[in-house]
Amino acid sequence: MRELEERILKDGKVLPGGVLKVGSFLNHCIDTTLLAHMADEVASLYKDAGVTKILTIEASGIALAAAAGMAMGVPVVFAKKHRTTNVDGGVHTTIVHSFTHNEDYNVVVADDCMDESDNVLIIDDFLANGSALRGLIDLVTQAGASVAGVAVSVEKRFQSGGDEFRAKGIRVESLAMISAMTDDGQITFCS
Secondary structure: OHHHHHHHHHHOEEEOOOEEEOHHHHHOOOOHHHHHHHHHHHHHHOOOOOOOEEEEEOOOOHHHHHHHHHHHOOOEEEEEOOOOOOOOOOEEEEEEEEOOOOEEEEEEEEOOOOOOOOEEEEEEEEEOOOHHHHHHHHHHHHOOOEEEEEEEEEEEOOOOHHHHHHHOOOOEEEEEEEEEEOOOOOEEEOO
16 A cells, blocks of 8 residues: 555654554554545455454554444454453453563453354554464454454565465455565565
8 A cells, every 4th residue: 555655654763673663653643544544445455355343452453443344344353462350251362472562462352252153354553473463363263253364554574474374375465565674764665
């Protein structure tokens, strides 16, 4: 999606350790016009996939997931990084490692949020090594639901996550695909 790529080049910042900071427009402060265009693109990509629900993980994936859910007319579920007192009854749970925070989270979704009748689109802000998506796919599997595919805002193609899921036959759609980032701030997109 050219609009997102241009915005990343204009306002994104490469931080040490291979981190791309997009907080000024994508996941801390949100440009709602850009978000709406991204959601429309996801809805267009998956319009014939029979999606019944969208699943994401808190917190950065929620904005795009909710916007895409509105564009597609389907409910959105977000996996919580900690079980809270307002999640009663049974839960599906998995461990997800956060690259950004270098921390493992015991991620949960209430078992009444998804079931075997659901065809779930998984949405997240970034795809790098794939830990979050691995965990979200595990939650969908635990619920007996099926994975319609994955949509991410930004995929770091120079890391292995996207290749892993594609090799397993999972459809992965990325709105921006980065082939390289350098320590001096240069970002190169896949053609």
